[in-house]
Amino acid sequence: MPEPSAPTAARRVTVVGIGADGWAGLTEAARSVVLDAPVVVGSRRQLALLPDVEGQERRAWPSPFSLDPVDGDRSTVVLASGDPFVSGVATSLLPRHGEVLDVVPAVSSIALARARMLWPAETVGVVSTVGRSLQPLVRELAPGRRLLVLTSGPGTPADLAALLVAHGYGASTLTVLGDLGAATESRIDATAATWDAGSHDVPPLHVVAIVCDGPASGSWVAGLPDDAYEHDGQLTKRDLRAAALARLAPQPGQRLWDLGAGAGSVGIEWLRAHPTCHADAVERDPARADRIARNADALGVPRLDVHRGDALDVAARLPGPHAVFVGGGATAPGLLDLCRDRLRPGGRLVVHGVTLETEQVLAGAYAEHGGELTRHAVETAAPIGTFTGWTPARAVTQWSWTKEHRS
Numbered sequence: 001m002p003e004p005s006a007p008t009a010a011r012r013v014t015v016v017g018i019g020a021d022g023w024a025g026l027t028e029a030a031r032s033v034v035l036d037a038p039v040v041v042g043s044r045r046q047l048a049l050l051p052d053v054e055g056q057e058r059r060a061w062p063s064p065f066s067l068d069p070v071d072g073d074r075s076t077v078v079l080a081s082g083d084p085f086v087s088g089v090a091t092s093l094l095p096r097h098g099e100v101l102d103v104v105p106a107v108s109s110i111a112l113a114r115a116r117m118l119w120p121a122e123t124v125g126v127v128s129t130v131g132r133s134l135q136p137l138v139r140e141l142a143p144g145r146r147l148l149v150l151t152s153g154p155g156t157p158a159d160l161a162a163l164l165v166a167h168g169y170g171a172s173t174l175t176v177l178g179d180l181g182a183a184t185e186s187r188i189d190a191t192a193a194t195w196d197a198g199s200h201d202v203p204p205l206h207v208v209a210i211v212c213d214g215p216a217s218g219s220w221v222a223g224l225p226d227d228a229y230e231h232d233g234q235l236t237k238r239d240l241r242a243a244a245l246a247r248l249a250p251q252p253g254q255r256l257w258d259l260g261a262g263a264g265s266v267g268i269e270w271l272r273a274h275p276t277c278h279a280d281a282v283e284r285d286p287a288r289a290d291r292i293a294r295n296a297d298a299l300g301v302p303r304l305d306v307h308r309g310d311a312l313d314v315a316a317r318l319p320g321p322h323a324v325f326v327g328g329g330a331t332a333p334g335l336l337d338l339c340r341d342r343l344r345p346g347g348r349l350v351v352h353g354v355t356l357e358t359e360q361v362l363a364g365a366y367a368e369h370g371g372e373l374t375r376h377a378v379e380t381a382a383p384i385g386t387f388t389g390w391t392p393a394r395a396v397t398q399w400s401w402t403k404e405h406r407s
């Protein structure tokens with residue numbers, strides 16, 4: 001006799017990828033998994049692709065979308081399009097069902113698009129805009145770059161074209177690849193500048209292939225020009241920003257706190273370093289906090305979390321960071337101790353100060369905890385009458401410190 005808990009313990013959630021060619025395109029093994037399942041979950045379109053199976057329960061995703069239909073005691077097959085781990089439902093199921101999850105992938109629309117474009121995988125960037133803003137594409141723009149974009153619906157190519165034109169990339173080519181792998185497969189070729197939304201019949205399922213043609217305006221290395229930001233003067237200037245980020249050392253998946261974020265430039269450049277980075281920007285002034293969000297959007301990192309409030313109050317309830325930047329206000333009692341305390345092992349702290357009072361705090365911190373104390377004096381050439389001379393910016397004192405790997 002099985003243990004009473006056996007039926008629950010044996011429950012599996014199997015995500016089966018299905019292409020635009022439907023049931024006919026599934027392997028024998030994938031078909032058996034679907035036919036043997038007591039419960040099948042999918043979109044109405046996907047469920048309609050399956051043959052009838054007596055006694056099998058079929059559940060369509062609800063609107064608004066939720067993963068609730070996957071809950072229960074019985075083994076369940078979940079239908080996904082293409083590769084379930086390419087911007088797919090398997091990723092969403094992982095946190096709640098990871099212990100019982102199996103994945104049977106089909107060919108991804110990205111692989112099919114690469115095949116149609118004859119683009120080797122190593123030469124292509126992939127951006128998903130499914131259910132999200134298009135702004136992350138801004139970070140990806142570079143002359144000659146190839147991009148494949150997963151889209152949200154028939155309106156996306158027109159929005160993409162407008163975004164490319166707005167960033168000086170109107171000459172980029174757009175190839176809209178519809179219903180890849182189906183008998184109804186289609187292709188539209190245009191440039192961003194000449195895209196005419198009214199004259200194209202874009203199918204709901206499509207991938208957009210882009211060959212970028214425009215200026216080399218962004219960089220993934222820290223130190224964007226100051227005029228890349230909207231600001232009121234409260235901006236960590238280019239050379240100091242580069243010096244700070246060199247020490248903050250962004251790594252994939254890591255989190256930065258940008259405390260007293262001003263225009264948000266340090267958090268924004270941390271995020272631009274890698275698409276899996278996280279950042280919290282804390283700013284007390286509401287107008288500046290709004291400006292930070294606008295800058296993040298314009299520079300392709302709308303995922304920056306902007307918090308309005310006092311650095312000490314807000315930081316106390318944020319998830320622990322891998323790096324902290326304090327651009328101003330380091331004299332606030334307890335702030336640097338809180339940062340050192342909350343930093344994860346191996347975490348980096350960088351603090352800037354321009355006043356004598358902050359300099360004293362930083363000199364004291366350096367004496368007590370070590371690290372690196374640096375004074376940056378930047379001078380820029382500017383006209384003096386008909387001649388040219390050096391214009392000094394205020395010298396900035398920078399303390400940087402790294403927490404032990406094991407404390």
Ligand SMILES: C[S@@+](CC[C@H](N)C(=O)[O-])C[C@H]1O[C@@H](n2cnc3c(N)ncnc32)[C@H](O)[C@@H]1O
Binds near residue numbers: 083108
């Ligand atoms: C949620 S993503 C899922 C991607 C899927 N996991 C894959 O591997 O293809 C959905 C998006 O994938 C793209 N897509 C999926 N199947 C497609 C097909 N047969 N032809 C073109 N695009 C497709 C569309 O951009 C669609 O909006």
